[in-house]
Structure formats: structure tokens, C-alpha cells
Amino acid sequence: MNRGYQRDFTDNYRHKGLRKQLVDTIRQKGITDENVLQAINNIPRHFFLDTAFEGIAYEDRAFPIGEGQTISQPYTVAYQTQLLEVKPFEKVLEIGTGSAYQTCVLGELKAHVYTIERQKKLFDLVKQFSFKSKYPTLRFFYGDGYEGLPTYGPFDKILVTAAAPEIPEKLLQQLKPGGRMVIPVGEKDVQRMMRFTKISDAEFDQEIFADFSFVPMLAGKNF
Numbered sequence: 001m002n003r004g005y006q007r008d009f010t011d012n013y014r015h016k017g018l019r020k021q022l023v024d025t026i027r028q029k030g031i032t033d034e035n036v037l038q039a040i041n042n043i044p045r046h047f048f049l050d051t052a053f054e055g056i057a058y059e060d061r062a063f064p065i066g067e068g069q070t071i072s073q074p075y076t077v078a079y080q081t082q083l084l085e086v087k088p089f090e091k092v093l094e095i096g097t098g099s100a101y102q103t104c105v106l107g108e109l110k111a112h113v114y115t116i117e118r119q120k121k122l123f124d125l126v127k128q129f130s131f132k133s134k135y136p137t138l139r140f141f142y143g144d145g146y147e148g149l150p151t152y153g154p155f156d157k158i159l160v161t162a163a164a165p166e167i168p169e170k171l172l173q174q175l176k177p178g179g180r181m182v183i184p185v186g187e188k189d190v191q192r193m194m195r196f197t198k199i200s201d202a203e204f205d206q207e208i209f210a211d212f213s214f215v216p217m218l219a220g221k222n223f
Contacts, residue, residue, distance in 0.1 A: 008051045009131070011044045018058035019045070025060050026075045033082040039108035040078055045071075047131050048099040067119040069215055071099040072161065076212055083182045083195050083209065084157050086111050093153070093174065095145035095217070096161035100126045100138075106159070107135030114152050116141045118221050146219045148174045155179060162217035163191045172196060172204060184214045 023041045031037060046057035048071055053063050062070040081102070086092060088110035097103055097117035106113045115138065117123040123142040132138055141149060145160070146168050153174035160171070160183035167185065175181060175198040184191035193209040 006051045007047055007049070007129075008054050009047060011047075015044055015046060015058075022058045022060060022074055026078050029060075029075050031075070031078045031082055033078075035109060036078050036081045036105070039081070039105045040074055042108055043101070043104055044131075045074065045101060048101045048104075065099045065122070067122055069096075069098050069119060069122060071101050072214075077102050077105055079193070079210070079212075080159060080161070080182050081105055081109070083193070084159055084180060086157060090156035091152075091154075092157045092159060093149060093155040093171070094159045094161065095148070095171070097126055097140060098122060098161065100129060100132055100140075102159070102161055103138055103140075104132060104135060107132075107138050110137070111157075112137045112139075114139050114141065114149050114155070116143050116145045116149065118142075118144060118218065120221065142221065144220050145217060146170060150174055157181070158183075160184065160217065161214070163187075163214040164217045167194075167196070168217075172198065173201070184212050187216075189213055 019041050023037050046054050049057050060074050062073045065071050086109045090111050092106055092111040092113050094115035097115040103115045148171045154176040156179050158171055158181040163184045165187040177198055179198045181196045183194055185194050190211045190213055193212055195207040197205040
């Protein structure tokens, strides 16, 4: 992706038919939350990709979006979102805006989303992305995901869309009691999806799920 990046904002019957096939595919892979499936069905994924990818935008796989980042595989987006169990009007912190596709899925579920991107070029592209205005409950920040957004916390849910080598303690502390964080953890090519539920400031319930492969979660901001 670069500053000459071109998007196609036409959403025709062909695109909608391909989205329905995509939803059927991820349903067959085990996604059962109908609200999540409907959100995937409602959002034109090709809007988030360069026109060069339009013909394959609804394949269930990740694609590059520049700056060493990717738009996640739709199944991965659905899997993380299903684990998060988002309810309308909950306050959700997202670490790693990327293309804003996952952000808009959360917006489609009526969450109030605070999303952080550390790559300045991606952040600037998302700022210019008109489709995001469909969701007035989205707020975009340029910053270090490891730091979270303590000024705006605590949060009902936290979603991390990059692989953390270890559990970010600062993010756990920004959860409300009873809040949940979904995060892929691991330093190698494959990470384990984990979910933390905050019992108290010092106690968290920990669950381990399937293996995935994410780009690494990095500290600081990249200009």
C-alpha cells in the first residue's frame, strides 16, 4: 500500500454474492455467532483493499496492506470477534487498526471502538477512508498499542490484532472488572489465541484456544 493506493467503492450483486459465500465458508469452519456472521456479510471487504485485489478480496485469506502489515483472514477476524462476545454499546479498545476492517466489524456490532495504530502511513490512510464514517462510534488514535489508552479506559473489551511475545500488563489493567481481552500470544510463526477475563485487579481467568499466525506486535510509533 502507498499513497497512490486505489480503492473500489462499488458494491454490486457480485460482491454481495461473494460475501455470502465467504460467510458460508467461515460458518462451516466453526463460527456460530450469527451477529458476527451478519457483520462480515454486511461489510464490503474489497473496500479495504487495493483494486488489484478486488477479484480475490472474498477469499478466506490475509492480504498485504503495506508497511509489513496485513488485512486478517476473515475467519480470523470472526474467530477473535466471537471470542470477545461484543455487546452493543460496549467500550472496546482495539490494538492494531491496520486497514480498519476489524474495526468496522466491531462498529457493525454497535461497539464504541477506540483503535490504535502505530504505523503513521496506515493511520493517515485510514483517516482518509470514507467508509468508516458509516460508524460514528469509532475513534482512531496514532500511538503505541502496548500503552493502550488509559485516559479513555477502563474498557469492557480489548482486542489485540498482532502477536504479542508476552501478555501486556498495561492492557490488562485497562479492563473493567468482568472485562475480557482476546490476544494472540507467542514469538514464533504460530501463536496461541488467548482470552483473559478480569476477576479483580490482581486476578484474571485465562483460557487458551486455537493456533494462528499474526504479524508481530511492536512497541513505540513508526513514522
